[in-house]
Each structure stands twice: as structure tokens, then as C-alpha cells.
Amino acid sequence: MLASLTLLLGLPLALAAEGPSCPPLVTVTFDNATIPGLLGQWTYIAAASRYPPHLKEIKAVKYEIFSFSPGSHEDELNVTEIIRLNETCVVQNTGKIQVFWHNSTLEFVNNEVTSASRLIQSDKDLLIMKHINDDLPSLSLSARTFNVSKEHLEEFKAYMRCLGFTEDEMFFTSEKDACPLPEEKTGEDKVEPQLG
Template sequence: MAAAGVTTILILALLLPAAAVPCKAPRPDNATASKLLGTWLYVAGAAQFPQHLLEMLLIDHGHLHVEPRDREQELLLTQHVAVGDQCLTNNSTYFEITAGNTTLLKHAKTHQTLGMLMNLSSEDVLVIQYQLQRERTYLGLYLYARNLSMSTAHREEFENQAKCLGLSEEKIVYAPWKMELCQVKEIGGSGPRTEPVAAATASPPPPGTHQPGSTST
């Protein structure tokens, strides 16, 4: 089912070995943990294969919430994504901030590395890149933000990072945020600085970008 595929891709529930491949990404600093806490709104995703792009077109909106775990250098991710008439939830991944200040995305049970935080050039933007190896390598890049009304500079930064990884503008899909399935609920920490999710609208994608509704979904 398409919804199951989206769950696998966006919610990062795969139990596969992975190797994060930096692409000139700035290394997070010692204050990374505090910057990550709170709620992040899903803005866009980029993927290399056509079937994954089609699955991303089914996503209306989503968000993730980052909170501390028992271990000081680990942060739990609770992720939500609206697909069709469902709000899918998963909390099987976490961030691990290593001694070298690298922030890795890992699976909570297997502790296998799924990807890494790409940059923190702005405290309002979060970019996650992960690479999964099976029959062939799957490479994905996802953009989250505190505010859905993103600046052109932040969007261009994401697109440049995608290009660096070999993902062109045609492989980027922006979430439309037309529905109200996954409500943002704060549990402490920093929250999205925006209007309530039900009233928020993401900025339109740049020319040449896949737009939900303009392609078969």
C-alpha cells in the first residue's frame, strides 16, 4: 500500500544498516541539543527514485517533536505524518549527539545509524539526510522548520544541499498543509513560531518543483 511506503520513508522506521554521507555539512556545535528540542513542522522532502516521489505526493502535512531521553546525549523523536485520511505516528528513532558534536539519527531498538543532521545554519531550520542500503542505496533529504512561512534563503539552502547529494529540484516535493489531521501539541521545549497548524499554509514551491496536485497521486 502507498501509505505503508510513506510510513517507511518519512517516519524512518526501517531496520536497515546505513551510512550517513556528509555533503559539506557544517558540524553541529555543543549547543545542538537545546536547539533541537520542541516541535518542527514538515516542509519538504527530496528522494532519488520516482516511486518515492509519488509516495511523497500523498503527504499533506506532518511534524516531529524532539524531547530528551534518559541519556543526556540522546533526544527522542516522535513523528507524525498525514497521509490520506490517516495521521501516522512513530517514535522509533532518536538523535544521538556524539563527542565530536555530530548528530546521528538512530533506530531506538537496534541503535543502527539511519542518517544525520545536515546543518544548523539557522535555529529555525532542520535538515535531516539519511541513506539506507539494501538491494540499492536509498538517499533522502527532509526539511523541517519552526515556521511554515520560510524565507527564500532557507529554501535555497535546502535545494542546494539536495543538489549536492545529487537530488535535483524535480526530486523535491513540498507539503501543501491543506488538512488538519495531525494536530501540533506542545510538550515543552521550543515550539513552532507560527499560527495554529490548521490555519497555516506553506510557501509555494519554486518553479520546476513537484507540487502536490499537479502530478498523479
């Protein structure tokens, strides 16, 4: 009797200590509107990862704009990126994304590096991607503009906390580190194309 009373009295404290409830990471099932909805320009905002190659990359990315355009067939997208990696701006036009309709997965292929991801259901102007890497959590946030609402940013941070990431493990880009677009090049801050 005493043991069950102790258990009942301790239960509310244990439930209160569990922390906030986790929003479900509901993935998008691809349909005919999914891929056309991805086309165009996106601004990379934040990410966190426990997958060593991704972690190294997200620590180095200070700012990134990328765009998706139709590939040579319906199962392929072309990717163009303008990235500030540490102090250097680079333009990359070599990436391709393979669309796998049967399991609603995107696979990014750049030279010999591949990485698969699934889209998380959210606002149409947000691109939240759960990267699939040997059960090591990785999540990234991009948006149509750099200015993401506080609510959307909090939604993303809640997902990150539920995956076990702390604020210190989340890496955010900064608009002050934006690279000039190719048509905006100046003599001082050149955008250097990266040969792939």
C-alpha cells in the same frame, strides 16, 4: 596551435554550461548548544532521496509535525510525530534518536528501522538533514514554522540540485493537509494513535 586556440575559445562556453555554483554542504560539529537547540517542535517541509525506503516514505507523507524532547540520558532524544500518511493521520511516540558526539551524527531508531543523518549548517530555525544511506543522496528540510522564507527555500533547492535532484524529485508537504493536534480532535477527522 589550432588545437590550443580551439580549446581556449571553447573554454568560456564550457564554463558557462556548468550551471550554478553549488553551495557547500557544511555539516554541524556538535557542541553543548547543538542538542538543546534541536529541542521543541518542527514542521517537516520537503525532502528528496534516492534511497528506496526513504523515497517510499517521503512520497506518502503529506504533512508532519514532530518534536524532540530529552531522552533518558544526554546521548538520546525522544521523538513524537503527528503525520498525515496519504489520507490517514497517525501519532507516533516510539522513536528515539541516538546522538553520536564523536562524529556529529544522529541515528533515528524506530522499531527495527535505523537511519543516520548529519545536520547541515543553516539558520537556527531550519533543520536541514543530510541522510547517510550507502552513498545514495537524501536531504530533508524542516523548520520551526511551515512558513519558510523564499530565500531559505531557494537555499534548500540549490542544495538539492547540487546533489543531482530535479524539481520533480523533490517532495513538498502542504499545510492544507495538516492533521489536527490531539487536543484539536473533531468527530470527523480523528487522529488515530499508531501502536508501535
